[in-house]
Amino acid sequence: TYKMYMVSLVLEVFHLFIMCLAYGKYAVDGRDNYGLRTFGRMFESASILVFLLMLIVMGKGYTITRGRISTGGSVKIAIFMTLFVITYCVLFIYEAKVLYSTHPTSLSHYVLTIPL
Secondary structure (H helix, E strand, O other): OHHHHHHHHHHHHHHHHHHHHHHHHHHHHOOOOHHHHHHHHHHHHHHHHHHHHHHHHHHOOEOOOEOOOOHHHHHHHHHHHHHHHHHHHHHHHHHHHOOOOOOOOOHHHHHHOOOO
């Protein structure tokens, strides 16, 4: 589980680095780089998903009280994460294509930040 935590942290650092580049570029020339910001937000989304999986696995007791997760537990986690990732991707694309990226009061913005 510590490896999952480290992967989550690395993805979050990449997100912050890319967002710093995007906003630095914006500060220099005044033109918004929407593609770079979206790319950075993809890293943030991946970080959130890996962190959520780590929390679920730890909640099942893996590496804390058990050496492995039962088959039924693994199937439940796989189904939940699959549905969650699909829903998260649909909302991510919906927000990127339909709504303004700088409009923080949109419904999809609130739904995407629920796991936090």
